[in-house]
Amino acid sequence: MENGNRELEINSSGPIIRIQDVTKTYSADKSTLHALKNVSLDINKGDIYGIIGMSGAGKSTLVRCLNFLETPTSGTVTVGGKDLSKLSEKELRKTRMNIAMIFQHFNLLMQRNVIDNICFPLTIAGMGKKEARKRAEELLQIVGLEDKAKVYPSQLSGGQKQRVAIARALANNPEILLCDEATSALDPQTTKSILALLKDINAKYGITIIIITHEMSVVQEICSHVAILDNGSLAESGRVIDIFSSPKTKEARKLVLDDGEKIAIMKSRHCIRIVFTENSSFEPVIGNMILEYKSPVNILYADTRNINGTARGEMILQLPEKEETAQKMIEYLKERKLAVEEVEGYVD
Numbered sequence: 001m002e003n004g005n006r007e008l009e010i011n012s013s014g015p016i017i018r019i020q021d022v023t024k025t026y027s028a029d030k031s032t033l034h035a036l037k038n039v040s041l042d043i044n045k046g047d048i049y050g051i052i053g054m055s056g057a058g059k060s061t062l063v064r065c066l067n068f069l070e071t072p073t074s075g076t077v078t079v080g081g082k083d084l085s086k087l088s089e090k091e092l093r094k095t096r097m098n099i100a101m102i103f104q105h106f107n108l109l110m111q112r113n114v115i116d117n118i119c120f121p122l123t124i125a126g127m128g129k130k131e132a133r134k135r136a137e138e139l140l141q142i143v144g145l146e147d148k149a150k151v152y153p154s155q156l157s158g159g160q161k162q163r164v165a166i167a168r169a170l171a172n173n174p175e176i177l178l179c180d181e182a183t184s185a186l187d188p189q190t191t192k193s194i195l196a197l198l199k200d201i202n203a204k205y206g207i208t209i210i211i212i213t214h215e216m217s218v219v220q221e222i223c224s225h226v227a228i229l230d231n232g233s234l235a236e237s238g239r240v241i242d243i244f245s246s247p248k249t250k251e252a253r254k255l256v257l258d259d260g261e262k263i264a265i266m267k268s269r270h271c272i273r274i275v276f277t278e279n280s281s282f283e284p285v286i287g288n289m290i291l292e293y294k295s296p297v298n299i300l301y302a303d304t305r306n307i308n309g310t311a312r313g314e315m316i317l318q319l320p321e322k323e324e325t326a327q328k329m330i331e332y333l334k335e336r337k338l339a340v341e342e343v344e345g346y347v348d
């Protein structure tokens with residue numbers, strides 16, 4: 001993909017986005033609502049960064065603060081080394097062109113066909129009609145919709161509409177793509193194909209992608225990093241693999257273990273969750289442990305999850321009632337470099 005947006009290119013050796021101590025409050029009647037409370041986050045170039053949290057956690061507010069559609073009440077947002085609060089309107093517009101967005105409901109122009117939807121941001125940016133059309137055709141190829149140029153959005157499926165929205169978002173060669181619940185209106189199969197397309201775009205063009213979602217499965221499928229927002233505060237952030245293997249906060253545990261069945265069975269005593277971070281199998285370790293301590297364990301849950309393309313095993317065990325044996329077993333598993341986490345506390 002040719003870079004037609006070179007003068008907007010972000011040059012910085014630090015993180016592409018730095019959010020420092022950002023607070024956003026809204027005043028309504030006599031009360032003040034804290035939508036974001038002292039949130040700090042670094043996003044590096046090329047990351048696929050998930051921002052996850054329950055409804056009302058502050059995800060959309062954070063995203064709007066990222067491109068200054070909302071001005072933070074306090075704190076700073078730096079994009080490519082530039083403090084957004086210090087930019088003139090013109091400079092801010094330029095920076096915003098480098099941060100494209102896609103949405104849950106696609107936001108396509110319904111009276112224009114697919115190719116005209118994609119040409120729209122190009123002609124707005126001053127590109128000639130012929131050149132814009134050529135570029136739009138190139139973008140349609142990238143998203144796999146070469147044959148839909150003349151079709152109107154109403155004739156497309158949800159997944160196809162999101163592909164058009166992605167093509168339009170990429171038109172001016174942004175370095176950052178914000179996806180606000182971009183797969184929330186799609187079925188699981190279509191979600192997978194859109195996430196695969198985003199991953200491909202990230203790998204091929206080095207575009208930094210920020211994904212706002214309430215679904216851990218989306219984060220697991222595609223993100224390299226994740227930030228967990230809870231009630232306006234940052235509960236935890238880091239590599240997806242680390243947070244999945246060893247969630248430290250109650251909010252992270254809730255998202256990682258978010259499964260009614262699992263939560264119900266975890267009400268039993270002496271339950272542990274173990275995660276295999278190597279390409280090995282559970283069975284020999286568990287079998288040998290049972291032989292060593294001559295005491296059976298219950299396997300309450302076992303699964304393999306795909307974390308960002310790598311298979312990770314997860315198992316929930318109920319250990320023997322006898323405290324001493326249970327503790328010895330936990331030590332045994334830890335010595336074998338398994339991530340072990342007691343899950344009893346979580347349901348209390």
Ligand SMILES: Nc1ncnc2c1ncn2[C@@H]1O[C@H](COP(=O)(O)OP(=O)(O)OP(=O)(O)O)[C@@H](O)[C@H]1O
Pocket residue numbers: 026027028033034035053054055056057058059060061062214
């Ligand atoms: N313009 C506004 N005026 C007043 N309150 C607002 C405004 N925008 C957001 N809020 C409040 O800020 C809090 C965070 O909202 P936000 O939309 O950022 O959450 P969210 O995590 O994106 O939720 P959802 O997943 O439901 O979209 C909510 O309590 C919301 O009601």
